[in-house]
Amino acid sequence: MSSPTPDHARLITxxxxxxxxxxxxxxxxxxxxVDAYISGVVxxxxxxxxxYEPSLDALDAYAxxxxxxxxxxxxxxxxxxxxxxxxxxxxxxxxxxxxxxxxAILHHNMLEGFFGDPQYGGNVDFAGWKLVGYRxxxxxxxxxxxxxxxxxxxxxxxxxxxxxxxxxxxxxxSGEAVAAKSASAKIPVTSSSxxxxxxxxxxxxx
Amino acid sequence: xxxxxxxxxxxxAGGRHDGDSRYVADEIxxxxxxxxxxxxxxxxVPTLRGSEDDTAAPPFARMPMINVVGGSALHSTSVYYRLFxxxxxxxxxxxxxxxxxxxxxxxxxxxxxxxxxxxEPFYTKVEELLGVSGKAGNLNGEIVPGGNPFExxxxxxxxxxxxxxxxxxxxxxxxxxxxxxxxxTGAAGIRSQPYKGLNECTYCGFCSxxxxxxxAKGVTSLSGIPEAEASGNLDVRLQSRVVSVETRAxxxxxxxxxxxxxxxxxxxxxxxxxxxxxxxxxxxxxxSKNEHHPGGxxxxxxxxxxxxxxxxxxxxxxxxxxxxxxxxxxxxxxxSTIDDWDGDNFDHSGLGFxxxxxxxxxxxxxxxxxxxxxxxxVPRWGSEWKSYLKENGRSIGELILQIEQIPYTEHxxxxxxxxxxxxxxxxxxxTTRHRESDYKAFDFLTEKGRDWxxxxxxxxxxxxxxxxxxxxxxxCYGATRMGEDPAESVIDASxxxxxxxxxxxxxxxxxxxxxxxxxxxxxxxLAWRTAEKLVEDWDEVAG
Numbered sequence: 001m002s003s004p005t006p007d008h009a010r011l012i013t014x015x016x017x018x019x020x021x022x023x024x025x026x027x028x029x030x031x032x033x034v035d036a037y038i039s040g041v042v043x044x045x046x047x048x049x050x051x052y053e054p055s056l057d058a059l060d061a062y063a064x065x066x067x068x069x070x071x072x073x074x075x076x077x078x079x080x081x082x083x084x085x086x087x088x089x090x091x092x093x094x095x096x097x098x099x100x101x102x103x104a105i106l107h108h109n110m111l112e113g114f115f116g117d118p119q120y121g122g123n124v125d126f127a128g129w130k131l132v133g134y135r136x137x138x139x140x141x142x143x144x145x146x147x148x149x150x151x152x153x154x155x156x157x158x159x160x161x162x163x164x165x166x167x168x169x170x171x172x173x174s175g176e177a178v179a180a181k182s183a184s185a186k187i188p189v190t191s192s193s194x195x196x197x198x199x200x201x202x203x204x205x206x
Numbered sequence: 207x208x209x210x211x212x213x214x215x216x217x218x219a220g221g222r223h224d225g226d227s228r229y230v231a232d233e234i235x236x237x238x239x240x241x242x243x244x245x246x247x248x249x250x251v252p253t254l255r256g257s258e259d260d261t262a263a264p265p266f267a268r269m270p271m272i273n274v275v276g277g278s279a280l281h282s283t284s285v286y287y288r289l290f291x292x293x294x295x296x297x298x299x300x301x302x303x304x305x306x307x308x309x310x311x312x313x314x315x316x317x318x319x320x321x322x323x324x325x326e327p328f329y330t331k332v333e334e335l336l337g338v339s340g341k342a343g344n345l346n347g348e349i350v351p352g353g354n355p356f357e358x359x360x361x362x363x364x365x366x367x368x369x370x371x372x373x374x375x376x377x378x379x380x381x382x383x384x385x386x387x388x389x390x391t392g393a394a395g396i397r398s399q400p401y402k403g404l405n406e407c408t409y410c411g412f413c414s415x416x417x418x419x420x421x422a423k424g425v426t427s428l429s430g431i432p433e434a435e436a437s438g439n440l441d442v443r444l445q446s447r448v449v450s451v452e453t454r455a456x457x458x459x460x461x462x463x464x465x466x467x468x469x470x471x472x473x474x475x476x477x478x479x480x481x482x483x484x485x486x487x488x489x490x491x492x493x494s495k496n497e498h499h500p501g502g503x504x505x506x507x508x509x510x511x512x513x514x515x516x517x518x519x520x521x522x523x524x525x526x527x528x529x530x531x532x533x534x535x536x537x538x539x540x541x542s543t544i545d546d547w548d549g550d551n552f553d554h555s556g557l558g559f560x561x562x563x564x565x566x567x568x569x570x571x572x573x574x575x576x577x578x579x580x581x582x583x584v585p586r587w588g589s590e591w592k593s594y595l596k597e598n599g600r601s602i603g604e605l606i607l608q609i610e611q612i613p614y615t616e617h618x619x620x621x622x623x624x625x626x627x628x629x630x631x632x633x634x635x636x637t638t639r640h641r642e643s644d645y646k647a648f649d650f651l652t653e654k655g656r657d658w659x660x661x662x663x664x665x666x667x668x669x670x671x672x673x674x675x676x677x678x679x680x681x682c683y684g685a686t687r688m689g690e691d692p693a694e695s696v697i698d699a700s701x702x703x704x705x706x707x708x709x710x711x712x713x714x715x716x717x718x719x720x721x722x723x724x725x726x727x728x729x730x731x732l733a734w735r736t737a738e739k740l741v742e743d744w745d746e747v748a749g
Binding site: 016019021023025026061071080083099104107108110113114115116117119128129131132134135137139140141143144146147148149150151162163166 | 419
């Protein structure tokens with residue numbers, strides 16, 4: 001059977017919307033693609049699958065025994081309480097390797113999905129970068145770009161587009177020779193050597 | 207060595223950098239997953255335990271090394287500092303100034319078998335080969351304004367001027383001056399200007415764990431290896447994994463066995479140089495045990511792998527409320543650095559530790575790590591966390607401390623009795639823990655870091671709960687340390703194994719002390735010196 005299962009995918013969505021709730025400060029985890037990112041990790045990485053599959057079952061079992069409903073059916077307060085117990089290592093059940101470590105892995109993956117380059121399927125519409133004030137990838141930075149309280153505005157750019165922009169800038173500066181080099185630069189969609197990289201939801205970065 | 211006419215075969219477990227942009231500006235691919243290390247290093251992450259009584263377990267850590275011609279320097283932050291003269295005489299100087307009781311109990315710290323003056327010409331050679339950027343603070347004994355006044359005498363100015371400072375680094379530099387400290391722009395193995403036909407830095411902010419999109423880092427795959435290959439005397443063989451060093455009855459090496467595409471080959475040699483970083487160097491030497499070296503090469507006195515020491519890598523953070531610090535670009539080498547708290551540049555009386563750390567006000571904060579840096583009183587997820595990041599994400603400044611650990615005999619790298627790599631070969635096991643002197647150094651030095659951030663305007667400062675990572679580290683010293691006395695070291699003053707004199711060892715694993723500063727320049731200067739010694743002594747070595 002494909003992994004994650006529809007039940008697990010629904011559970012992952014409920015988890016990321018608890019870790020990153022939609023509120024006045026911006027979209028929630030699922031709108032930002034964090035669940036898509038984590039589902040990709042579970043699907044593509046065997047070691048992570050071995051951790052997530054039993055731990056997600058354990059999480060739902062713990063929600064049911066402690067709060068009387070499956071995790072996704074609880075309200076935000078109830079879900080928050082369940083995740084806090086797991087984070088603190090107080091939850092019981094078949095978490096791999098243990099509740100607190102599973103939560104740490106989940107938390108790491110949430111950060112990756114929320115704040116990682118959109119190439120990996122999360123950080124949709126740069127939701128994470130906007131929240132934290134990250135100004136996007138810019139490969140050629142001037143002194144003004146690095147000034148305190150005085151940096152010029154710039155559009156948010158992911159890594160692939162940033163590379164294209166930078167190569168174009170170099171080509172403009174130094175003409176034909178560099179333009180030829182830029183044409184040969186390869187910008188892979190994802191690393192073929194990676195067991196865990198998720199292909200982008202869309203090949204273009206907004 | 208190729209210049210001297212020697213024929214050199216280089217066996218590289220990885221391939222060559224193929225010029226694509228796969229590892230450029232990719233925090234997930236590099237910092238999180240280390241995809242550049244997929245072929246080998248990620249498959250052999252050492253296990254970790256605190257003491258000889260414990261069972262080692264896999265650490266929750268990513269291997270910070272890669273396999274490629276030119277080595278892990280390709281994904282290094284490339285901060286390029288020399289050690290101070292004091293670090294070469296750390297034991298003697300400590301005893302002379304503070305008395306023998308000041309050495310932390312049970313530690314095994316030793317002086318180097320030679321002093322700074324011996325290594326100085328090689329520091330200069332490496333700086334000129336790669337195009338290191340910086341500003342001298344001590345030229346032939348004369349203190350030069352703008353540089354680091356604590357450094358040892360340099361015979362030459364840096365070949366390139368320092369990298370541009372960022373606004374944050376300038377701000378921190380002014381605060382350090384106000385505190386009476388001595389800030390300078392850090393030295394970098396990154397070119398501030400074009401040099402010998404190679405590109406300069408464009409300050410993208412993805413040096414650490416990533417590839418340089420412009421090839422602006424000083425790496426041997428761009429400087430040194432091409433010239434050696436052009437000479438016709440260097441044969442680089444790729445995807446070739448060395449599995450053991452072979453020896454003869456008198457203990458000397460006869461060559462190495464390596465595996466390429468599943469087939470085993472023997473490469474005969476008059477001399478063998480092990481240059482696979484601390485972990486793999488020790489593993490190879492242990493795996494090469496045979497009837498001539500029953501405990502492994504260089505282990506006849508149970509010294510191999512011992513006297514391990516690391517850096518306690520600590521980030522001290524400060525909140526500069528309402529300020530846009532603009533720290534998420536630029537290289538970590540665009541620093542304001544102070545050495546007032548490194549080496550013996552301050553009075554250690556009553557402090558309970560020796561050495562210290564360089565302190566660098568850095569940038570290069572990438573977005574995932576930026577989201578991790580909230581102080582302890584802020585939740586790590588949920589709406590309150592989001593609100594903190596929204597309010598303060600642009601206003602957090604960082605200092606990096608690399609606090610010097612000192613060696614203990616019990617701190618060691620050896621082979622794990624059960625854990626194996628996918629080829630069935632034992633992987634390393636690390637035995638180390640924090641000691642009383644680590645805690646004291648952490649408390650004292652992080653306090654100095656907080657003071658510096660506050661002086662620059664931070665309203666709140668915080669430090670991580672951990673005293674520094676003990677598992678796999680790129681700043682990993684000792685384990686095959688140099689020394690005159692075979693009872694307390696693995697290699698001699700020429701970096702050749704005491705009981706196998708045609709086997710030389712390179713890397714930070716040869717260093718008896720670490721200093722509170724980055725290892726690469728010193729490791730490279732040592733490598734150059736080791737090569738010259740091999741050439742000088744060739745008849746004896748190859749005999």
